[in-house]
Amino acid sequence: MISREISKEKRQSEIRPDRFAEPDDRELLVVGTYRQTGREVRMRSDAARALLDLMEQARKDGVGIVAVSGFRTVAYQENLFQRAVAKYGSEEAAVRWVGRPGHSEHHTGLAVDLGEADSPACDVEPQFENTQAFHWLQKHAAHFGFELSYPRDNPRGVHYEPWHWRFIGTPEAQRVFQPAIRNPKSALA
Numbered sequence: 001m002i003s004r005e006i007s008k009e010k011r012q013s014e015i016r017p018d019r020f021a022e023p024d025d026r027e028l029l030v031v032g033t034y035r036q037t038g039r040e041v042r043m044r045s046d047a048a049r050a051l052l053d054l055m056e057q058a059r060k061d062g063v064g065i066v067a068v069s070g071f072r073t074v075a076y077q078e079n080l081f082q083r084a085v086a087k088y089g090s091e092e093a094a095v096r097w098v099g100r101p102g103h104s105e106h107h108t109g110l111a112v113d114l115g116e117a118d119s120p121a122c123d124v125e126p127q128f129e130n131t132q133a134f135h136w137l138q139k140h141a142a143h144f145g146f147e148l149s150y151p152r153d154n155p156r157g158v159h160y161e162p163w164h165w166r167f168i169g170t171p172e173a174q175r176v177f178q179p180a181i182r183n184p185k186s187a188l189a
């Protein structure tokens, strides 16, 4: 009975338009480990392969790009969100910084936070936009199917995140982000 309940819940989460289905472990590939922490960064396989190609090309161009955070479960996002609520004082304030559980692009397995190899202090910080890595990404990421999810002054009112990129390089990935593209205010943060 329990497994039936879980599969019912999974079905419901798949059809809710405001919520993406979480990928299965088998659909995920490791794109790297986060610096010295040993924490694995994983993405859906298509996105992962595209990111590995992107990082390889950047390296050839003399730019070191590292993956900071990829796939995160809804449960993990819930934890991050609650910590942000505690830090910023309210859900309304927190949502400008951390997506609500079920609304973060990270649980799709198609979004990734990127950093510069030699600039760990810029990880997930606004000053990442001043790195060589960011300048390289602005020029070349689209070629590999990646775009910035939250540019400056985005219509969703999400804080500018120069480090956060999403993969739209396949029709399937584009479908995942279609609600966000069609209806930018109500969709994912």
Ligand SMILES: [Zn+2]
Binding pocket: 106, 111, 112, 113, 163, 164, 165
């Ligand atoms: Zn992110």
